[in-house]
Amino acid sequence: MTIIFLITSVILVFATALPICRYDAWWIRNFDFPRLQLFILIIFTLILEFLLLDLSSIYTQIFIVAAFSCLIYQAWWIIPYTPLFPVEVKTSKCDDTQKRIRIIIANVLMSNRNAEGLIELVHDYDTDVLVTLETNLWWQMHLSSLETVYPYRVPCPLDNKYGMHIYSKFEMINPQIEYLVEPDKPSIHALILLPSGHKIRIHFVHPAPPSPTENEASSERDAELLIIARSVAETSIPVIVTGDLNDVAWSKTTRLFRKISGLLDPRIGRGMYNTFHAGYWFLRWPLDHLFHSKHFKIKRIIRLRNFGSDHFPLFTELVLEGEPCNEINGLDADAADIVWAKAKVRSQNVSKNDVP
Template sequence: MPNPINWRPKFKYIFDGVFVIGTILLILLSLAGYLGEFNRYLELTSHFKLQYLIVSFCPFFFFVMRRQKLGLILSLVCLIINLVEIVPWYLPQASAIASETDGQKLRVLQSNIDKYSYQLSKVIPLVREEQPDVAVFLEASKNTAKKLEVLQDIFPYSIAGQDGDIDGTVVYSKLPLKNTSVKSIGEGRVSVLADLTIQGQVISLITAHPSTAIGKAYVEQRNRQLVAIANYVAKVKNPLLVGDFNISMWSPYYRRFVNKARLHNTRAGFGILPTWPTCRPLLYIPIDHCFVRRDIKVLNIRTGHEVGSDHLPLITDLWIPRKST
């Protein structure tokens, strides 16, 4: 009687092959974003570094248990590619403060409240709880902007810029807003501009909300807007640039933007802090940003709790040094 076929070794080879192929595909996805300037679909792959990193641990542990040398090398390569993009955001930044008398703390809260959501029952309590010095609301319709006026009891200063009836930006401040204006920087949604004087320094608040990166025309418009914003901000001495930029830190267009504008992402040292989309947490990516020059210290930055929008709020604590005489 013939010996029965032993399928176990064959299944092992099949699983090895599947995991090797899967790891190679994951490596290709991890690298594709670096070529994002050549194709919008390649650029789209750049935003999911965190997801690639988490998934790459699966083949790594599989090949460790299988003691499969080729697969282990491939999975290590995949891990390293993504770790070098994630880990630096968690490394502490130099932020020593000589004395509390040498400056002033500034808390900025920013929230894309979603023009299709109209839910303020969570946003307004969050603002009152966090007590920011400046609050920036994006995608605020005229109706939403009207409802936000209940915050005037704690924010005596405000300015709003509307893009039609269902989209706009509203800024509230405990500090006087000077040289206020609403203008288009490049094309697309308008930006709200205002100066705040803190410790003798003029801090130029600039809001931005480039186009959603869905569809070729919108991606190209977003990229042109980023160029225009970078050109504008590069000429500002002390910018405080906040908004929903519809781009993550791993896009080649983001790298070009921050280099040209000479900006520091306040996330650095505090983690990647994904903010969107709240309805699909497995796809979370960081597209809401707060930028400053490096001489402004970042005390802390964190996401706020869910407020009924597809974005999480960002709360940033800055230290504005006293102007040197």
């Protein structure tokens, strides 16, 4: 029994400590993802240690201290994404529909054939902007019925699982498709004109994940997010960045993105809204994101029902409140963060000037 708990303790400590390092290798960065699962596994392990082991044994005490330390560390990362933590974005009480924007992010899974299920969701939630990811020509054709309601569109159909389409009720000014880091991974950038006449700068992204079948390191993903972060940090107009970031909300990279950009996460203090994997309830984490500047308050954020994809769609309703209204919230970058961000960007030979 002691040997079993020794092996378990080593595994839990290894899985908890490994992501602390800043190496970009995929097999290291992937330990950023299952923090909730590890948290639950550590609690289960602690219960078994108290029930099955001799509490007077020095080995048992070491096992318990190790597990409890891992539990505290994992909790530090995930508690902000629960109602136990103060909200980062204030709830809007404004009913001015002229300053409202409702967005659905939907990674459709390219092989999925339930386009009607997505169309139903778009209509059910009276969506203003639909962002589809992994969409190819088949999806473009089967979503064509939306074109009567969404007159402003940016199509980028691809068969490599990185196609992207934007459907908007609101006018999009100077929309641009860019390949910021990798030649086959697009992002879309535009100004959106609200009915109130206010302009919003919006960026739609879907960088590749670090994995043995994609990129061996997270360098490309991180660089794309950080050049966008550095670009939007210099603007005074309202900003939204949204898409499938292929990174979890609590990772060091996502936190670095938030620090450099100054953008807020409406999930803080509300919930995780785990969008992936829709097929496995025990392996879920937040991969689809929406971050925004301090000009917005939030009305609603909802993880929508599945329509056959491996991702749940994410619905967010924001209200533009004019002057920045969440000034004291968010994360601040220190000198070390700025140096780290610049190093990640330099590694891919890209610049914030590449971002429209």
